[in-house]
Amino acid sequence: MWDYSKEVHDHFLHPHNAGPLEDANAIGEVGSLACGDALKLYLKIDADGVIEKAGFETFGCASAIASSSVLTDMILGMKVDDALKLTNKDIANALGGLPKQKMHCSVMGQEALEAAIRQWKGEPPVPHAHEEGKLVCKCFGVTDAQIQRAIRENGLKTVEEITHYTKAGGACGDCLDEIAEILAAELRQKPLTELRPKPRMTNVQRMQQVLKTIEEEIRPKLAEDGGDIELVDVDGKRVIVSLRGRCAQCRSSEVTIRNLVERLLREHVEPDIVVEEA
């Protein structure tokens, strides 16, 4: 028997916003009878892009019904662009977690939401988000793009986890090798820093790397807003800079330093760089 949270039980037994919406202006459908679960999400979005009403119809197990129910609660009153930022993890968390074999139910909720909003925006119909990317799992109709998204948003590390989250590879198993390749590519690409600790930098190497990052990454971005940057000093891991041009007068210079300069230096040079303004 599944160890469902109290939230899953509550939403399953007393689903919120169940049933179709008569005046829906956005509908997202994912899944199918063959897959064993399906969700039809109905949204009423107002002129300002705020989700006014939500409703759903779900065929599936308790966690599929609970995921649909909690999703409709979460998105009510939300702007569509904020709703698009919701991940399957947010849905699972709102339910107090799901058994790992049931995570695909939360993915289904996220995909239905995305499909509905895309329809409302008049973007190409992506009923299953399947048109993007190449079809990998033919049994459940899962693309490489969906698998990559699940890996990134949930930090998946094994093929088995990918099956739990997307169902891919859960039936005939023919695509398991392909899933393993996608996973390997994702793991190699993303956490290079985590996988292989970089050798310690010398002061000279660090300075060169800081200069290079400022030239190639930071200066072009600041230039877009008519700003510029000057490197004042590098003292160990402290990088002292001075903002120039329009950035110098900008009230949000502190924000620029943190969100842009420091972030890029940490990404390209070392993760513990601290940036200060001269």
Add this chain to the structure above:
Amino acid sequence: MQTVYLDNNATTAVAPEVREAILPFLGELYGNPSSMHSFGGQVGNTVETARERMAALLGASPEEILFTSCGSESDNTAIWSALQTRPEKRHIITTRVEHPAILSVAQYWERQGYRLTLLSVDGKGRLDMDEYAAALSDDTALVSIMFANNEVGNIYPIQRMAEMARERGILFHTDAVQAVGKCPIDLGKLPVDMLSLSGHKLHAPKGIGVLYIRRGMRFRPLLRGGHQEGGRRAGTENVPYIAGLGVAAELAQQHMEEERQHVSRLRDRLEQGLLASIPHSMVNGDIENRLPNTTNIAFKNVEGEAILLMLDRLGICASSGSACTSGSLEPSHVLRAMGVPFTYAHGSVRLSLSRYTTESEVDYVLANFPKVIETLRAISPFKD
């Protein structure tokens, strides 16, 4: 809230008479039947009495009864022994609808280089005798066919299939875990070489099983070690549960006919009542040849796990062949082998009764089940 237990193909209640028979062996009678002293020796008599009772239920001789730990051990041992004693033969025949205790063991041997034939079934889960006849070959080491299917309850034509194997000199095993105690079995007339059964399906506890091995058959043990069970299975005998199983066998034999009538009448009333009150529902399996206690009903456009959880809230215990209940992503291999359409397969529910099922329990289920389906259909995106 009352509990209505309709999952007797999963496991059964231990009969009060069985529990009584077990208790002394968890108390003062703790001796080892292999000991030379009479303190141990007295429990040896209990083991032999139980063996006789089990033999009587099956129409076998006591020396043909081997006590094991479970149905799966019996199945593993049967296949192991057949392959070890016929090393020159490299072919196994079984069915697509077997319990995993046979199916995955057979697939293991396939990976070790054996040729495996999995007999297909039709929409009602019935085997094709022509396909079976064509599959038998001089290279066949073993045929293993379940006596009755655990999910839909189908009873297979074991008499005929065993005869066909015997004519070709091929070993025949049947996994009778679901049949023993529910169907009359007379191994004096049924030409099977080996038969597996499990105690907890016939009101004995979990952790005790039997492998019947026809007298004169060559045998290789799976568990090697001590000389217990005539050297055919090492390990000190599970005396308490063997004693319990003996009583369970005796109860089954004494009450089989009346129970078959009682149980099948209740099952039919339950099944007919549900089909009549719930539209778009149908029975999976072969209603002409079925266990008396089992019905497998498919409800269109709803999902089995959701049904089970709502039934659970009502105190009704059932099981489902739906994908979601098992953690696998596909409906049961039995329903898939039968080609049950997806619109129905995911919403299949098995109800299995026992001698303890009552009229009022059936009434309770008939009164409450339809609204569960109604509730779930109301929020399903698939209508019609």
